[in-house]
Amino acid sequence: MPAFEPWDVVGVPFPYTDRPVRQRRPALVLAAGALQKTHGLLWLAMITSTAHPGWPGDVKISDLDGAGLPAPSIVRPAKIATIDAEDASWLGRLPMGDREPLRLYIRERLDELV
Numbered sequence: 868m869p870a871f872e873p874w875d876v877v878g879v880p881f882p883y884t885d886r887p888v889r890q891r892r893p894a895l896v897l898a899a900g901a902l903q904k905t906h907g908l909l910w911l912a913m914i915t916s917t918a919h920p921g922w923p924g925d926v927k928i929s930d931l932d933g934a935g936l937p938a939p940s941i942v943r944p945a946k947i948a949t950i951d952a953e954d955a956s957w958l959g960r961l962p963m964g965d966r967e968p969l970r971l972y973i974r975e976r977l978d979e980l981v
Contacts, residue, residue, distance in 0.1 A: 935959025
């Protein structure tokens with residue numbers, strides 16, 4: 868199993884779907900490292916088509932080829948999931964310029980815990 872890193876774009880059978888057949892969907896790795904090593908898990912944010920209405924915090928992916936995506940897409944950090952790392956396959960990397968707004972959104976949500 869490959870070692871994933873934050874900002875990797877992966878293909879996964881995204882668990883929160885209303886269809887009886889699981890489809891592989893792109894997702895963004897938020898946490899891997901020790902989480903993957905110790906528990907075999909990844910924390911992910913949903914990636915979806917830009918055809919869907921936007922949500923606060925969504926970030927448009929600026930380099931589709933680098934991210935391994937076929938169509939205009941956004942990261943939706945409000946929708947996160949934990950999956951078994953063995954279910955993920957590497958597609959690409961999120962461009963550097965797209966990362967800071969996501970980092971800020973996630974940090975703000977986590978600061979609500981304190």
